[in-house]
Amino acid sequence: MSEIELTLFFIAILLFFLGTGVWVGLSLVGVAAIGMMMFTDRSLDHIGGAMATTIWSGNSSWSLAALPMFIWMGEILFRTKLSENLFQGLTPLTQRLPGGLLHVNIAGSAVFAAVSGSSAATVATVGKMSIPELRRREYPENMIIGTLAGAGTLGLLIPPSITLIIYGVTINESIPKLFIAGIIPGIVLALMFMGYVAIWSLANRGAVETVIRKYSAPELLRALGQLLPVVLLIAAVMGSIYNGVTTATEAAVLGVVGALVISAVQRSLTMASFRDALLGATKTSAMIALILSGSTFLSLAMGFTGLPRALAEWISGMGLTPVALIVALTVFYIVLGCFLDGISAVVLTMAVIEPLVRQAGFDMIWFGIYLMIVVEMAQITPPIGFNLFVLQGMTGHDMGFIARAALPMFGIMVLAVAVIYMFPELATWLPENMKPGP
Amino acid sequence: MTSDPAPSRHPLALLDRTLMRLYAAGGCLAAALLVCLALLFLMSIIGRAMGTYIPGLNAYAGYVLAGCSFMAFAYAFRDGAHIRVGILITRLGGRAEFLVRLWCQLAASVITCYVAWYVVRMTWESWLLEDVSEEIDATPLWIPQSVLAVGSILLALVVVHHVFRLLAGMKSDAERMGEEA
Helix, strand or coil, X not given: CCHHHHHHHHHHHHHHHHHHCCCHHHHHHHHHHHHHHXXXXXXXXXXXXXXXXXXXXXXXXXXXXXXXXXXXXXXXXXXXXXXXXXXXXXXXXXXXXXXXXXXXXXHHHHHHHCCCCCXXXXXXXXXXXXXXXXXXXXXXXHHHHHHHHHHHCHHHHCCCCHHHHHHHHHHCCCHHHHHHXXXXXXXXXXXXXXXXHHHHHHHCCCCCCCCCCCCCHHHHHHHHHCCHHHHHHHHHHHHHHHCCCCCHHHHHHHHHHHHHHHHHHCCCCCHHHHHHHHHHHXXXXXXXXXXXXXXXXXXXXXXXXXXXXXXXXXXXXXXXXXXXXXXXXXXXXXXXXXXXXXXXXXXXXXXXXXXXXXXXXXXXXXXXXXXXXHHHHHHCCCCCCHHHHHHHHHHCCCHHHHHHHHHHHHHHHHHHHHHHHHCXXXXXXXXXXXXXXX | CCCCCCCCCCHHHHHHHHHHHHHHHHHHXXXXXXXXXXXXXXXXXXXXXXXXXXXXXXXXXXXXXXXXXXXXXHHHHHCCCCCCCCHHHHHCCHHHHHHHHHHHHHHHHHHHHHHHHHHHHHHHHHHHCCCECCCXXXXXXXXXXXXXXXXXXXXXXXXXXXXXXXXXXXXXXHHCCCCCC
């Protein structure tokens, strides 16, 4: 077989494993071994030895420790009264805006995203309180669900972000820098979502109730005070990274301690909630570690095949402009995201995409932020979209309804990609001005 | 976990329950390692605040992390936490679904056994050759690697175990698509 036929055959095998439902991490291991057999003369025995050492060094890298820590922190916070606090605290701030309390969905997601690394967890935590409350106030169902699905994706963009850590580890970029780079684009995207809600509400007057709750000064203080725990936690975690006081992992451990303190103060910390949070974090971390094991081995195998370099040369030989390349990659990731979750999509493609993007001269920090937005879009596109699954479980609507409700948000995210392409400083300015870590 | 109303005393059912508990025990050990990991990093923060440097902490953190992941693999599999693409399986039904599930389970069995074999062999070789860490801690590598060896054996065991559960027509949490992650 020629090189091209061999490559196509290899991709077909990969798609077969993934498509039939073999667990993603295991598929990557199996396909990497097959690939090394096809493209090199190594024996299965030789490949197994290389696999074991790769899996060992890939899993025992301390920089990965930020992952389970941030996951654990999110699991603890999910079991506190934080979703109530967010709703009560944001109500006086947003009720006068056009679109009213729909903004709580967006602002609440943005705030919770700053202490959680996963967009599914963000949707679940914010929605737990806001879905029943907004329904009681008779907001249109498609707007409740759409804003929540869209804004929940901020969990990936606003640090800490699990997917961003994985991106950083995969391509060897500074995780603190990536985190700090996500802050401004995250806020911009949140404002764009809010702008959409405002425009929608001005265009559909009467669609939302306009009852405005009057707050006396002490009531207002008490409501805003509910935001205090989460604000302090954000300041402690992000502040210590930005000022170079701690590494990302150490900041995550501070976050775990802070989350436990909040949970204890609010009397949500019980033996049972501690155990559930810990075991939940252990399982989710194991799931991610298995995918990462597979992908480090696949990257090694891909290196042997020479595919990434060949592809990068082929693409650069086409003489695409940077805009065309970004458009092509965006379409590629959205299609891929229809079938794969964000983490799998990132680890599966980076071995091939990284040389290509470097060759095209993109800043890898900027590209990470771009990638988060694109992968986030995949979280709200059917048939596989984790935010859609979460909302399906929470609201009982079918996938089609939820996906349609989320469609405008998808459009806004396409716009956001264009915005950060035109103004890359949005992502690169803060990291260039932060203090180096310890 | 699928618990029958009245637990069967059949030896195979007993074996099934024992194995399921074994995976959970691995998960509990992994959870304990996760707590250790947090404590290690707390030590590093406090140490730096007091101006002392604790050598080798990062290397130890790496070993604990790897051990934590591997000991939890089987437990996460048992509870259906590992991600897979469910498009085909959830749309099929009856015999076709059974066959696709069987293929997935068999492919996973081959892959996990392959991984387990070579991780065990790597640990064995580290022991024979007395490999030590290249970092400042100079830990004999077979010690942390043997946790991975146990974890990868557990993973192979849980996957092969579920081939038999599938053939026996038992419902397993492992069949979920990991979609709540």
